[in-house]
Amino acid sequence: MQRRGTVAQPRLGLALGIACASATLALFATPAHAQENPPVASVCGLGGGATASTCMFTANAQGLPVSARTDWPEDFDTANPDPLNTAEHELFHAIGFTVGYALFAAHVIATPGAGANGIPAGSRSYSTNGAANGIIMVLGAAAGGTHADPAATGAAPWPATGYNQNNDIMQPNQVVGNRLNANDAAVLNNAFGWGRTGIRINVVNVGGTLDAADMRIMNNAVAAVNGFWPAQQNSPVFTWSVAEVSVPEPGTWIMMLVGTGLTGVMLRRRARVPAMV
Amino acid sequence: MPLAALAVVVGAMSTHAADWPRASVATLLQAANGGDPGARLAATRELFRRGPTILPQLARAGAKPMTTVSPPRGDVVYSLLQGGPDAAGATQVSFGLHVDAQVTAADIASMGSAYGFRAIQGSACRPELAPACYVQLLPGKRLPDVLRALLTHEPRVATVNLNIVER
Numbered sequence: 001m002q003r004r005g006t007v008a009q010p011r012l013g014l015a016l017g018i019a020c021a022s023a024t025l026a027l028f029a030t031p032a033h034a035q036e037n038p039p040v041a042s043v044c045g046l047g048g049g050a051t052a053s054t055c056m057f058t059a060n061a062q063g064l065p066v067s068a069r070t071d072w073p074e075d076f077d078t079a080n081p082d083p084l085n086t087a088e089h090e091l092f093h094a095i096g097f098t099v100g101y102a103l104f105a106a107h108v109i110a111t112p113g114a115g116a117n118g119i120p121a122g123s124r125s126y127s128t129n130g131a132a133n134g135i136i137m138v139l140g141a142a143a144g145g146t147h148a149d150p151a152a153t154g155a156a157p158w159p160a161t162g163y164n165q166n167n168d169i170m171q172p173n174q175v176v177g178n179r180l181n182a183n184d185a186a187v188l189n190n191a192f193g194w195g196r197t198g199i200r201i202n203v204v205n206v207g208g209t210l211d212a213a214d215m216r217i218m219n220n221a222v223a224a225v226n227g228f229w230p231a232q233q234n235s236p237v238f239t240w241s242v243a244e245v246s247v248p249e250p251g252t253w254i255m256m257l258v259g260t261g262l263t264g265v266m267l268r269r270r271a272r273v274p275a276m277v
Numbered sequence: 278m279p280l281a282a283l284a285v286v287v288g289a290m291s292t293h294a295a296d297w298p299r300a301s302v303a304t305l306l307q308a309a310n311g312g313d314p315g316a317r318l319a320a321t322r323e324l325f326r327r328g329p330t331i332l333p334q335l336a337r338a339g340a341k342p343m344t345t346v347s348p349p350r351g352d353v354v355y356s357l358l359q360g361g362p363d364a365a366g367a368t369q370v371s372f373g374l375h376v377d378a379q380v381t382a383a384d385i386a387s388m389g390s391a392y393g394f395r396a397i398q399g400s401a402c403r404p405e406l407a408p409a410c411y412v413q414l415l416p417g418k419r420l421p422d423v424l425r426a427l428l429t430h431e432p433r434v435a436t437v438n439l440n441i442v443e444r
Contacts, residue, residue, distance in 0.1 A: 055442045093443035100441040102345045206399040
């Protein structure tokens with residue numbers, strides 16, 4: 001028994017070592033074209049198949065957005081079916097389309113009739129004056145109302161915004177073909193007065209494997225925003241930090257968990273051996 | 278922190294401490310949301326000491342679940358007493374730190390060692406912003422525990438906020 005045990009454990013250890021090593025390699029492996037910078041971990045909790053996530057929102061004393069960070073999975077420009085769509089969507093979150101900013105959140109109201117008449121419970125809307133007649137965009141219920149509701153067609157039973165939101169850049173589902181438009185701009189113009197001040201956006205690559213092609217897309221998204229609100233000499237400065245992060249596939253996570261579990265079993269077995277001797 | 282500054286803080290706390298057990302919830306909430314570091318610390322401790330039974334009184338006094346990047350300290354207390362914060366739509370492993378104007382990056386690093394967090398790589402701290410910076414919990418730390426410890430022991434922290442995530 002003792003002899004068989006001492007022979008079997010090194011074999012088990014070797015197998016577990018190979019499993020853990022391969023899982024680790026899979027986790028940190030990067031495409032050959034993207035070896036210039038080491039991969040970075042997601043700060044914004046990117047995962048679950050999301051195409052991007054934005055977090056770390058900050059504001060100044062006047063409540064104007066000052067900075068935010070967006071994490072993209074590898075490889076942003078080639079794996080994404082429409083990277084400019086995603087970049088414009090996330091940049092718009094970054095510069096204001098979030099309950100994180102009080103000046104935006106103060107305009108989010110319960111959609112009149114929510115929970116009845118075909119309007120989902122929890123539906124919210126963006127209103128310029130806090131009342132039904134000031135609604136300029138219908139928002140979804142998720143996450144406190146930070147996306148345009150694609151079901152709001154401008155027709156009854158929705159509030160009469162007169163705007164079909166199915167193809168809006170800020171709706172959460174369709175990630176191909178949509179671009180920023182005047183309706184999107186109207187929301188943030190009302191909340192922050194970007195039309196009066198303009199906005200100067202600095203894009204900062206904070207790490208990971210974003211390359212020149214990726215950064216061109218980010219800058220095109222900035223150009224789309226500045227198309228509505230050109231940067232002026234004294235415009236407020238907004239810093240958009242971007243990073244391409246390593247997001248393990250589900251299979252990799254499973255392999256890592258199995259490897260970790262097996263390592264634990266091995267350590268328990270090893271701990272028992274001296275007692276048997 | 279220089280000894281003189283520490284003495285001022287402790288002195289301020291002791292001046293007010295005797296009054297807090299008799300203060301109304303509305304008075305405590307006002308002090309917690311105020312700019313006096315000693316008073317907001319002592320008032321916060323007293324709110325936590327009274328426990329979740331005061332939630333209705335807190336709500337009547339204007340407290341609500343914490344939201345946005347600038348939640349009043351009383352809203353954070355309200356969320357923690359509710360058993361939260363409800364971090365749906367926010368990460369559980371990082372949060373925003375609002376500090377007094379004179380606090381430096383070194384001060385924040387030393388707070389991190391004491392309470393269980395560290396700065397996020399590539400993120401600078403600017404006390405004039407809301408929040409000054411975002412920090413990441415150290416392994417094994419729970420968000421509610423760290424937030425409560427900061428609000429009841431660290432006079433230089435004005436309030437905290439969740440790291441809200443948009444996708």
